[in-house]
Amino acid sequence: MIARECGVFKTTYEADMALYPLPIARWTVGGLVVLFFAVLPLTLHEYYLSIVNLIAIAVVGALGLNILVGYTGQISIGHGAFMSVGAYTAANLAVRLDCPFWLAVPLGGLMAALVGAVVGVPSLRIKGLYLAIATLAGQLIIEWTINHVTWISGGAQASIQVPRPRLGGLVISSQRGMYFLLMVVVALAVIGAMNLVRSRIGRAFVAIRDHDIAAELIGIDIFRYKLLAFAISSFYAGVTGVLYTYYLGVANYEQFQLVTSIDYLAMIIIGGLGSILGSIFGAIFITLLPILIRYLMEAFGGLFFSTQVVLNLIPNLRLILFGALIIGFLVVEPEGLNRLWRNIRTYFRVWPFAY
Amino acid sequence: MLDWQFLALLASNGVLIGLMYSLIALGFVLVYKATDALNFAQGEFVMIAAFAVAAGLTAYHAPLWLVVVLTLAAMVAFGFGLERAVLRPLLGRPIVAIIMATIGLAAILRGLGPLVWGAATKALPLPVSDEPFAWGPLLVPPIQLVGAAVSLLFLAAFGWFFLRSRRGIAMRAVADSQQVALAMGIDVERYFALAWAMCGVVSALGGIIWGSMLGVDANLSVVGLKVFPVVILGGLDSIPGAVVGGLIVGIVENVAAGFVDPYVGGGTKDFAPYILMILALMIRPYGIFGKPIIERI
Numbered sequence: 001m002i003a004r005e006c007g008v009f010k011t012t013y014e015a016d017m018a019l020y021p022l023p024i025a026r027w028t029v030g031g032l033v034v035l036f037f038a039v040l041p042l043t044l045h046e047y048y049l050s051i052v053n054l055i056a057i058a059v060v061g062a063l064g065l066n067i068l069v070g071y072t073g074q075i076s077i078g079h080g081a082f083m084s085v086g087a088y089t090a091a092n093l094a095v096r097l098d099c100p101f102w103l104a105v106p107l108g109g110l111m112a113a114l115v116g117a118v119v120g121v122p123s124l125r126i127k128g129l130y131l132a133i134a135t136l137a138g139q140l141i142i143e144w145t146i147n148h149v150t151w152i153s154g155g156a157q158a159s160i161q162v163p164r165p166r167l168g169g170l171v172i173s174s175q176r177g178m179y180f181l182l183m184v185v186v187a188l189a190v191i192g193a194m195n196l197v198r199s200r201i202g203r204a205f206v207a208i209r210d211h212d213i214a215a216e217l218i219g220i221d222i223f224r225y226k227l228l229a230f231a232i233s234s235f236y237a238g239v240t241g242v243l244y245t246y247y248l249g250v251a252n253y254e255q256f257q258l259v260t261s262i263d264y265l266a267m268i269i270i271g272g273l274g275s276i277l278g279s280i281f282g283a284i285f286i287t288l289l290p291i292l293i294r295y296l297m298e299a300f301g302g303l304f305f306s307t308q309v310v311l312n313l314i315p316n317l318r319l320i321l322f323g324a325l326i327i328g329f330l331v332v333e334p335e336g337l338n339r340l341w342r343n344i345r346t347y348f349r350v351w352p353f354a355y
Numbered sequence: 356m357l358d359w360q361f362l363a364l365l366a367s368n369g370v371l372i373g374l375m376y377s378l379i380a381l382g383f384v385l386v387y388k389a390t391d392a393l394n395f396a397q398g399e400f401v402m403i404a405a406f407a408v409a410a411g412l413t414a415y416h417a418p419l420w421l422v423v424v425l426t427l428a429a430m431v432a433f434g435f436g437l438e439r440a441v442l443r444p445l446l447g448r449p450i451v452a453i454i455m456a457t458i459g460l461a462a463i464l465r466g467l468g469p470l471v472w473g474a475a476t477k478a479l480p481l482p483v484s485d486e487p488f489a490w491g492p493l494l495v496p497p498i499q500l501v502g503a504a505v506s507l508l509f510l511a512a513f514g515w516f517f518l519r520s521r522r523g524i525a526m527r528a529v530a531d532s533q534q535v536a537l538a539m540g541i542d543v544e545r546y547f548a549l550a551w552a553m554c555g556v557v558s559a560l561g562g563i564i565w566g567s568m569l570g571v572d573a574n575l576s577v578v579g580l581k582v583f584p585v586v587i588l589g590g591l592d593s594i595p596g597a598v599v600g601g602l603i604v605g606i607v608e609n610v611a612a613g614f615v616d617p618y619v620g621g622g623t624k625d626f627a628p629y630i631l632m633i634l635a636l637m638i639r640p641y642g643i644f645g646k647p648i649i650e651r652i
Contacts, residue, residue: 075451122633126640128450129393129591133583134636137629140580144626262458269455312474319466326459330452331444 017198041179049175051291056182057243058283060189062267063276064236069265070274071197072229073209074123078135079237080260081142082119084253086112086238088152091160091251101165101172101246105185108242109235115142116234117227124223127212139258146253159252162245178247185243189236193276196232205229209274266322270329272338281337289325290318364493365613366606371499373605375564378506379578380585380597381513382557388530388592389550392442393450395457398579399464400558404430405566405575406468408559409477419482423563430555438548461576469573476572479563502564509557510598517594526550530592584628588635590645599643604628 008023010016020026041049065079086108093099093107119138123131147158154160165172165181172178196202204225207215216222245251263286271282294314301310329336379401386394394400404426411422441460445452487496517523528536529546537543565578585604589596611627641647 069451073449073451075454122636126636129454130587130636130640132393132450132454133587134633136580136583137633137636140629141626141633144622148622262462265455265458269451273451313470316466316470316474319462320470323459323462323464323466326462327441327456330448330456330459331441334448334452 019194019198036183037180041176046175049179051287053175053178053182053247055284055287056179056186057240057247058264058267058287059186059280060236060243061240061264062271062279062283063189063193064233064240065264066268066271066273066275066279067193067196067205067236068229068233070268070272070278071202071209072205072226072233073212074120074226074229075128075132076119076135076230076233077132077258077261077265078116078119078139078142079233079264080256080258081139082112082116082234082237083241083244083260084146084251084256085115085142085234086241087245087251087256088146088160088241088253089238090242091154091162091245092152094162095154095160101167101181105239105242109238112238112241113231113235116237117231119234120227120230123226123230136258139261143253143257153253154251157252158254159250161250164249165246182243185239189239190276190280193236193279197276201225201228206274266326268336269326270336272336275336275338277341278336278338281341285337286322289322293318293321361613362610365609367493367495368499369606369609370602371495371503371605372609373602374503374506374598375499375561375601376581376585376604377598377601378502378509378557378564379561380582380589380601381506381510381594382554382561383582383586384589384592384594384597385513385550385557386554387586388594389526390438390442390547392453393457394554395454396461396464396579397554397558397582398576399461400430400555401562401565401578402571402573402576403464403468404555404559404562405479405571406472406477406562408563409479409566409571410472412480413477414472423559426559426563427556430559431552434552434555435548438544438551442547442551443544461579465573465576474572476570479566479571481563481567483567496568498564498568502568505560505564506601509560510594513553513594522546522549581628584632584635587632587640587642590642592646593642593644596642596644604631607631 020029040052044052061079061083065076068074068076089111090099090104090108093104094101099107119135119142122134126134146153165178167181170177172181197205204215204220207218207220208222208225208229212222241256244255248255267282267286268279269282270285271280272278297310297314297317301313305313333339379397382400383394383397386392407426407429408422411417411425412419417425437460441456442453445456481498481501483497483501485496485498487494489495515523517527525536525541526546526549528539528541529543533543536546561578562575566575569575569578581604585597585600587600588603589598589600608624608627612624615623615627635642
């Protein structure tokens with residue numbers, strides 16, 4: 001961190017846009033790879049790995065939503081439904097056609113991308129508030145359809161059991177196995193998103209976000225790029241849905257209701273709109289929040305309240321803290337955790353010298 | 356072969372329910388009209404007011420008029436406080452920020468109600484009989500009639516307020532152009548606060564009626580989701596639009612539920628209004644009475 005930028009001069013645009021902004025970044029990435037692929041899975045207990053897995057799944061979804069909301073400036077309150085589309089696609093493929101895991105993930109994503117693009121069609125004519133309401137309608141209609149069409153939802157309680165993921169002859173049944181799978185997917189998702197936002201397409205997204213009419217005037221096909229943003233974002237959402245389904249072992253629409261859409265929106269608001277790192281921070285934060293509250297209340301709540309009160313307190317306290325955090329971040333730190341992280345880095349950039 | 360009596364029964368219920376939707380939608384429209392903010396917590400406003408009234412009536416055994424007056428006062432204070440603490444710092448920020456702020460508010464209220472007053476479903480007894488009265492082929496539950504009457508009364512009152520009173524005209528000026536209103540010496544922020552307070556009043560009334568009909572628990576806030584089809588159909592910034600939208604949604608969902616439910620196994624009520632809304636968004640996004648948005652660079 002200290003003096004790491006010394007002697008680095010960028011003389012070309014390519015160097016300025018490179019994935020590794022500094023030579024030392026290669027070492028950081030190498031360190032992260034060792035941490036996530038060797039240190040964590042070998043040291044963490046199975047239970048903590050299951051939490052890390054949950055975070056990993058949320059990271060993929062938050063990245064996707066951030067591409068749409070943070071980078072393209074379109075609002076979607078329907079991402080929970082796109083996830084359920086991916087989930088049920090994969091579950092049906094796995095059960096009916098015996099489709100393997102590595103194929104179910106992209107296929108679920110593609111189906112969600114298709115549905116997402118259809119829901120995104122109104123975005124050409126309507127924007128802002130109206131788009132928010134249109135995607136809300138999309139969420140409710142998809143939810144209803146999956147719940148009522150037994151051909152999709154498999155009938156009883158609208159849930160489908162999926163087999164454990166298989167890679168070749170290897171059946172992945174433990175959290176540790178799932179962890180490695182998820183880490184590969186997350187790495188792909190992060191690299192994909194980082195490359196997307198610095199490409200021509202990503203630049204077009206940002207132009208549309210900043211001023212759509214101006215973007216159209218400089219020759220960006222708004223309709224195409226808006227639909228593309230919806231499709232890419234929904235692809236990520238669909239993949240999230242598939243991963244979550246394999247994580248739980250069952251596809252169930254109750255996991256992907258309006259509340260889920262709002263959770264993911266909260267992730268990118270708290271993490272930071274228009275930032276890859278922010279999506280990751282937000283996913284970690286929102287996933288850990290209910291777990292921490294439950295843990296703290298079960299450990300210390302009994303000291304102050306009766307068991308009955310604690311049981312009532314846990315879910316409601318989660319809602320209240322969740323809402324308060326969203327509002328708090330919006331009012332005090334609109335750029336989210338990512339901004340806080342950048343502030344810390346800037347502070348240490350020339351530390352211990354003041355200037 | 357259409358069963359006309361059945362249709363009339365469904366439609367008449369739809370009209371009454373629709374007017375009650377209009378009442379809630381009115382709160383939404385008031386806020387949008389004056390402040391350009393989309394209130395995703397409308398259903399939660401209704402829920403929290405219903406919680407307060409139910410608790411006042413059953414837990415503290417206060418007389419109805421006192422509870423209603425206190426709740427109305429509390430909701431007005433809540434509206435003012437909310438505008439000052441949350442919405443004002445967000446002025447001029449992107450739309451997603453305001454939407455997320457109201458969604459966050461919704462989460463807080465949904466947690467707060469059950470936290471303070473318990474999660475169990477509570478009754479909200481009003482001095483109205485449960486016996487539906489028959490009127491020709493129609494069956495009308497009295498509570499729906501009361502609800503529709505209250506809705507009409509307040510819709511008329513707000514209509515008068517906006518067309519005739521000085522404050523109402525000032526509010527319309529704020530809604531039309533905040534900058535021009537400021538230049539004309541109107542205290543724009545005060546009218547923002549007033550709009551939120553009025554939204555609180557309307558939500559409290561909606562909460563009493565809907566809570567009495569459905570029972571009071573956290574699920575009451577789902578009523579708020581029906582507001583969106585209502586306001587999209589009628590136009591986000593139009594009070595007559597809220598009435599017409601409410602009537603359309605009420606009738607369509609009742610008739611659709613009556614005729615389609617037997618084939619698909621229920622739930623049409625929660626589905627038909629949104630189909631209608633998507634169609635409206637495609638054909639006429641600013642609604643029947645809303646003012647079209649013209650964009651200039």
